Amino acid sequence: MNRFWETKTLAEMSRAEWESLCDGCGRCCLHKLEDEDTGDIYITSVACKLLDLKTCRCTNYTERTRLVPDCLELYSVGFEQYQWLPKTCAYRLLNDGKKLPTWHPLISKRENSVKKAGITVNRYAISETTVKDVNDLEDYVLELQS
Numbered sequence: 001m002n003r004f005w006e007t008k009t010l011a012e013m014s015r016a017e018w019e020s021l022c023d024g025c026g027r028c029c030l031h032k033l034e035d036e037d038t039g040d041i042y043i044t045s046v047a048c049k050l051l052d053l054k055t056c057r058c059t060n061y062t063e064r065t066r067l068v069p070d071c072l073e074l075y076s077v078g079f080e081q082y083q084w085l086p087k088t089c090a091y092r093l094l095n096d097g098k099k100l101p102t103w104h105p106l107i108s109k110r111e112n113s114v115k116k117a118g119i120t121v122n123r124y125a126i127s128e129t130t131v132k133d134v135n136d137l138e139d140y141v142l143e144l145q146s
């Protein structure tokens, strides 16, 4: 099999190759909070309104940036924006010169290996549509992003 992610940079990949790197974890669709003083980023359990909490996939991928202006279009944003991605994300890993983990579908050849490894957010994410006040995201902080 062509292990393109080991021979090409992100910028050299075809769009199809690039898209296949997304493992469907849904972690980038959780709201984050940034400490203005320290720059620290905190991950919350509150997911974007368009995230399907069962499949951990966007329910309107093609229209997402129109419907959710804060949604990062990773393909076109600069790599410096990848600090907002979880440390398990293939884009961040490869951009940092790291390898894909064994549970990644391109390595495991199994789509459900991401869920089995506990990487998907389905166990703990709640939709922003069920949160009383989205200005109270501090109440939903899970951890400091590393």
Ligand code: SF4
Binding pocket: 021, 022, 023, 024, 025, 026, 027, 028, 029, 085, 086, 088, 089, 090, 091
């Ligand atoms: S964090 Fe990365 S791998 Fe996970 S859904 Fe987002 S873009 Fe895909």
Ligand code: SF4
Binding pocket: 028, 029, 048, 049, 050, 051, 052, 057, 058, 059, 060, 061, 064, 065, 068, 071, 072
């Ligand atoms: S619009 Fe879709 S891809 Fe963007 S954050 Fe929301 S669920 Fe995720």
